[in-house]
Amino acid sequence: MDPDLAAVVIRCVFDTGSRNQIAMSFNVDPVTFELPENYIVGRGVRGVLGSGSAIYRKTLLGCPFLEHNRAGRILIDADDALGALWNGINRKGELLTRKLGYASLIQLTLDHPVTQEILADQPVEVGSHDMRVWIQPKEIRLKESQSLFGRLFGGSSMDLEFEPTELQMFSETVRLSTTKAFRGSAVPNPGANLFTAFFNANFDKFRDFALYDDSAGRTIYPLQDAVELARTVAVVNWMKARRYELQIDAMALEGRVVQRTSTPAWIPAPDLVPVLADIRGPITVYNQYGPSRLIDADSSEVDVIYDADGRMTKMVRVTRVGNRITEVAGTSSPLVVGRP
Helix, strand or coil: CCHHHHHHHHHHHCCCCCCCCCCEEECCCCCCCECCCCEECCCEEECCCCCCCCEEEEEEECCHHHCCCHHHHHHHHHHHHHHHHHHCECCCCCEHHHHHHCCCHHHHHHHCCCCHHHHCCCCCCCCCEEEEEEEEECCCCECCCCCHHHHHHCCCCCCCCECCCCEEEEEEEEEECCCCECCEEECCCHHHHHHHHHHHHCHHHHCCCCCEECCCCCEECHHHHHHHHHHHHHHHHHHHHCHHHHCCCHHHHCCCCCCCCCCCCEEECCCCHHHHHCCCCCEEEECCCCEEEEECCCCCEEEEEECCCCCEEEEEEECCHHHCEEEEEECCCCCCCCCC
């Protein structure tokens, strides 16, 4: 085990306060589930670092001891990795859907819409939908030949050998009841269900994917690092459950200095234009009035806009370069269509 990882995890897990979780989430506080001020549902916060149009994700850690060290950075990269996998593009600009061979969450959501509300052109702020996805270790086991107690306290090496560890994905989609927190009534999300099921059945496909190259030129493999952190947490939880018989004093780590690692408070939201251009048609999304989004086999998209009375008011073609939108036709005539 990495001694610095172990020291940070012990300080969090043994802390008696409410913020003692080895957890991290973008935009949603992992302890209180509160949302940041000026949050744009499903995206982040606009222009917080000086740019008026850029969208940023707010980093929220479940324990203050996770700041400015490798444990916190592993959590940030792991959550960023989930976003990369859902969207199908990493921070290097590589299309993971092509590189790894799978369908992105965006593709599956279009193929299997939740409700039209989640795909609406202008959703209202209160009552719109949001989704969160997270990972946890499926099972962590030491190899049978080892005694954890003996390894940690018998004077031998702390290099523990584990059985292969898989991470398991979970998702939740809700119709938000407030703009202040991720709370509301759950709604079915078949596309997300398919994505999480595929990830859980094919973890080995994703285990070794690269997210980005750091400033030193090292390639970051976030899920490999997340497995290492999960194993450390499992060992520390085992120690906490036996803290009285082992006579463990976590306060002994109070003054320990661990290597400083950046844990940025904000990171830019990914550019999805290349991903949207990779969506495979034909796809037709319907609302209560008729077709609302049409994507042909060449990935060209046309959005159909209706008024409150169900009359089609205009059609717009979405130009993917720069996500420009150009109007191609307009009419006030009702559009009568049948559902498939």
